[in-house]
Ligand SMILES: [Zn+2]
């Protein structure tokens with residue numbers, strides 16, 4: 679049975695479906711991924727065999743490659759949300775862009791030497807079920 683995972687951007691203009699399994703799931707803490715996502719780390723799923731079908735809004739999908747590097751991102755030109763892209767035949771899917779659950783656990787935290795100064799012992803930070811206040 680082929681596994682199908684649906685996703686899309688924040689504004690809803692772009693929707694897609696990924697068909698197939700993911701091979702790896704990396705949480706990258708490098709400075710480029712932190713800038714790119716505005717967060718502690720990127721969370722990207724990788725697949726060498728899965729295929730993507732853009733259901734709606736393909737015209738809104740834009741790409742950016744940092745000059746002189748292999749760092750690239752794909753995003754909705756209307757809302758800026760991260761979207762999947764293909765890199766050397768490898769499908770790269772930002773985990774947060776998916777609406778359906780995935781049965782893969784992260785493979786590893788990578789580029790940990792470049793973590794943000796506050797990005798340590800996060801399991802010790804209080805957790806709230808909803809918003810504060
Ligand atoms: Zn959007």
Ligand SMILES: [Zn+2]
Nearest residue numbers: 706707708711
């Ligand atoms: Zn990175």
